[in-house]
Structures are given as C-alpha cells and as structure tokens.
Amino acid sequence: MMQSPPPGLSKAQCIYPAYLNKKKTVGEGRRIPKQLSCENPLCSEIKAVCEAAGLKTFGEESKVYPREIYKCDVTFRGRVRVVLKNADGSLANERFPNKKALLMYIAEMIPKLKSRIQKGGTGSSSNQPQQGGGNQSKGNKGNKKKKGRR
Numbered sequence: 001m002m003q004s005p006p007p008g009l010s011k012a013q014c015i016y017p018a019y020l021n022k023k024k025t026v027g028e029g030r031r032i033p034k035q036l037s038c039e040n041p042l043c044s045e046i047k048a049v050c051e052a053a054g055l056k057t058f059g060e061e062s063k064v065y066p067r068e069i070y071k072c073d074v075t076f077r078g079r080v081r082v083v084l085k086n087a088d089g090s091l092a093n094e095r096f097p098n099k100k101a102l103l104m105y106i107a108e109m110i111p112k113l114k115s116r117i118q119k120g121g122t123g124s125s126s127n128q129p130q131q132g133g134g135n136q137s138k139g140n141k142g143n144k145k146k147k148g149r150r
Contacts, residue, residue, distance in 0.1 A: 012058065012081035013099050015050075016065040017041045020107045029067045032103050038110045043078025045116075049109045050102075054093060056083040 018029035022037040030037060043059055050057045063079045064071050082102065083092050096102040110116060 011085075012056070012083045013102070015046055015080045015082060015099075015103065015106070016063075017043055017046065017076065017078065018065045018068060019103055020046070020110070028069075029065060032100070032107055036104060037107050040075060041107075041110050042075065043080055045110050045113055046080045046106055048113065049106050050080060050082050052109075053095070053105065055096070055102075056092070057081065 016029065017040075018024050019031040020037050020041045021030060022034055022039045024030040043061060047057050047059045058081045059078060060081065061078045064077055065079070068076050070076055084096055084099065084102065086092055091097060096105065
C-alpha cells in the first residue's frame with residue numbers, strides 16, 4: 001500500500017498545504033507572509049501548479065503535516081515532493097532557486113486555477129443560504145440566554 005517515491009525524488013523538497021495556508025499562523029506552519037498566501041490550498045492544487053511550472057513532482061496523499069491538529073480531516077492531508085535540483089546539483093528551473101521562491105510562486109498561482117475560479121463564482125450564491133442559517137443560529141443564542149436566566 002505504501003507508495004515509494006520514484007528514483008530522483010528521494011531528495012526532493014516536501015511541501016505541505018499548511019506552508020501556504022492563510023488561515024494558519026507561523027506557529028502552526030505557515031512559511032510565507034499572510035498577504036501572499038492563499039486560503040486552504042489542497043495537495044492536488046499544489047501538485048498541479050508545480051507540474052505546470054515544469055517541475056518533477058510526486059504526491060503523497062496519505063501523509064499529514066506533523067503540526068496539524070486535525071489529522072483525520074481530508075482537506076489537510078497530503079504533501080507534494082518537488083525536485084528543485086538535478087542530480088548534478090544544478091537548478092531544475094531557474095525561476096526557483098530555493099524553496100521559499102517556489103512557495104511564493106505556488107501561493108500566487110493557486111487562486112488562478114480553474115477549480116478556484118469556478119468555486120468563487122458559485123461561492124457567492126452559496127453564501128446567501130448560509131446567511132439565512134445565521135439567523136437561525138441567532139435564535140439559538142437567544143435560547144441559550146433564556147436558559148441562563150432561569
């Protein structure tokens with residue numbers, strides 16, 4: 001069941017979604033500035049951006065970031081291994097001299113993915129029913145206050 005990385009990827013850089021997540025703090029694992037990061041990146045999105053940039057990648061969906069609190073949640077699972085240097089030590093892509101440059105590029109490109117753009121268009125219509133649900137939760141808060149007054 002365990003997938004082993006193909007030859008040449010054993011010394012690849014690991015990228016976890018937590019490195020790019022705007023909702024994480026630096027203590028929780030974010031590695032780039034908050035204004036440059038994106039919300040809830042997925043392992044598949046990171047892999048797609050790296051492959052589009054011409055880098056060799058290997059996705060490991062069963063892995064979990066060690067600092068992750070919700071280890072069972074599917075949205076936080078996975079990591080991508082990316083080759084930044086060739087076997088002779090030369091850069092695989094001149095645009096990415098180090099891991100931080102790659103992380104900044106990935107965070108910039110994920111919001112531009114088709115899957116993100118389509119989600120954004122349907123997200124505004126899905127927010128409206130949630131606002132209606134918010135009114136119901138206000139009613140529950142009122143009930144809680146009544147219970148406290150007894």
